Amino acid sequence: MYPDRVVSGMRPTGSMHLGHYHGALKNWIKLQAEQPCLFFVADWHALTTHYDDPGVIERSTWEMLIDWLAAGIDPSQTTLFIQSRVPEHAELHLLLSMATPLGWLERVPTYKDQIDNLSNKDLATYGFLGYPLLQAADVMIYRASLVPVGDDQVPHIEMMREIARRFNHLYGKEKGFEEKAEKAVKKLGSKRAKLYMELRTEYQQDGKDEALEQAKAMLDDAQNLSLGDRERLFGYLEGSRKLILVEPQARLTAASRLPGLDGRKMSKSYGNAIALREDRDSVARKIRTMPTDPARVRRTDPGDPARCPVWQFHQVYSDSPTQAWVRRGCMSAGIGCIECKQPVIDAIVKEQEPMHERAQQYLDDPSLVRAIVADGNDAARRLAQDTMRDVREAMGLAYT
Numbered sequence: 001m002y003p004d005r006v007v008s009g010m011r012p013t014g015s016m017h018l019g020h021y022h023g024a025l026k027n028w029i030k031l032q033a034e035q036p037c038l039f040f041v042a043d044w045h046a047l048t049t050h051y052d053d054p055g056v057i058e059r060s061t062w063e064m065l066i067d068w069l070a071a072g073i074d075p076s077q078t079t080l081f082i083q084s085r086v087p088e089h090a091e092l093h094l095l096l097s098m099a100t101p102l103g104w105l106e107r108v109p110t111y112k113d114q115i116d117n118l119s120n121k122d123l124a125t126y127g128f129l130g131y132p133l134l135q136a137a138d139v140m141i142y143r144a145s146l147v148p149v150g151d152d153q154v155p156h157i158e159m160m161r162e163i164a165r166r167f168n169h170l171y172g173k174e175k176g177f178e179e180k181a182e183k184a185v186k187k188l189g190s191k192r193a194k195l196y197m198e199l200r201t202e203y204q205q206d207g208k209d210e211a212l213e214q215a216k217a218m219l220d221d222a223q224n225l226s227l228g229d230r231e232r233l234f235g236y237l238e239g240s241r242k243l244i245l246v247e248p249q250a251r252l253t254a255a256s257r258l259p260g261l262d263g264r265k266m267s268k269s270y271g272n273a274i275a276l277r278e279d280r281d282s283v284a285r286k287i288r289t290m291p292t293d294p295a296r297v298r299r300t301d302p303g304d305p306a307r308c309p310v311w312q313f314h315q316v317y318s319d320s321p322t323q324a325w326v327r328r329g330c331m332s333a334g335i336g337c338i339e340c341k342q343p344v345i346d347a348i349v350k351e352q353e354p355m356h357e358r359a360q361q362y363l364d365d366p367s368l369v370r371a372i373v374a375d376g377n378d379a380a381r382r383l384a385q386d387t388m389r390d391v392r393e394a395m396g397l398a399y400t
């Protein structure tokens with residue numbers, strides 16, 4: 001019905017490090033070549049946890065955008081924008097909030113986790129409770145069908161789907177819907193119309209999901225339908241409502257996890273991070289002073305890679321022969337830790353070289369980033385305005 005758009009955002013609350021690169025950005029770079037993507041700086045989301053320290057947000061926003069571009073996000077393939085520059089996100093969030101039960105938000109698992117993890121902040125706020133709903137608006141405003149997430153975010157997507165379903169159920173009613181849908185069926189042409197009705201019956205009477213999928217694919221291919229008829233026919237397949245908001249799907253990402261220098265999660269606040277554009281000497285120094293297996297006190301003591309954070313870096317950065325060399329050399333005390341760390345240093349420096357090069361032009365001329373984002377804001381806004389037109393109309397707020 002709508003193109004398979006991908007939407008994802010990141011909070012600008014500090015500079016980006018290699019953990020972000022391996023955990024999310026690499027996946028974005030892959031996705032941008034496959035589907036239309038919209039990636040945004042989630043500055044309003046950052047305010048839900050940093051409302052008392054907003055200064056960090058603007059600074060981090062521009063740094064983060066340069067990091068994205070340096071990492072290989074290509075603005076000619078992807079729409080890059082800043083959330084608060086597309087105020088339709090907030091309008092949809094507000095409208096969705098009217099009909100979203102409080103319990104749905106309170107039971108989002110990451111809500112309680114975050115309150116526990118960030119116990120130094122007072123997060124008993126209206127904005128923080130509502131952040132999963134703002135996320136739902138971020139996605140639905142673009143009628144995006146795919147959201148790249150890790151396992152822990154799947155419940156958020158489930159909730160987004162429930163919200164879209166509830167919205168369509170409440171506001172997708174249309175006077176004379178059945179008659180209009182039947183007329184739209186005829187516009188498919190007699191052969192397709194017959195098949196559509198058969199598939200609809202198979203789905204509605206026998207619950208055959210394949211029939212639903214086949215019918216949807218057929219509608220995707222039908223060229224001669226107006227947008228309104230298309231929405232009706234999608235809605236008529238499943239019931240008697242128009243589908244105004246799209247139920248998004250989680251696109252699970254098998255991200256490689258790069259831990260911090262001490263083996264814990266990489267985070268600037270733990271002091272265990274390597275910045276995305278860290279300079280080469282600093283990378284070498286940080287890796288050389290990384291802790292290793294505590295059992296290797298002397299060079300002659302054998303070690304166990306499973307107890308060494310450097311090994312986790314090898315798992316991300318080294319090929320199989322190098323990994324075999326590390327395992328053998330460590331367990332037999334055949335290699336020293338400094339020797340073992342060198343291939344990791346070389347691999348990180350090599351990975352970062354093109355990032356430094358790409359970043360340079362944006363550091364030399366910051367107006368380039370401003371221009372990319374201004375274009376992205378406009379493009380995103382046009383899509384968002386289309387959705388809001390339909391949403392307002394469905395809710396009786398069009399005032400035409």
Ligand code: SF4
Nearest residue numbers: 293303308330337340
């Ligand atoms: S040889 Fe390598 S894997 Fe073994 S303890 Fe030293 S740094 Fe870690």
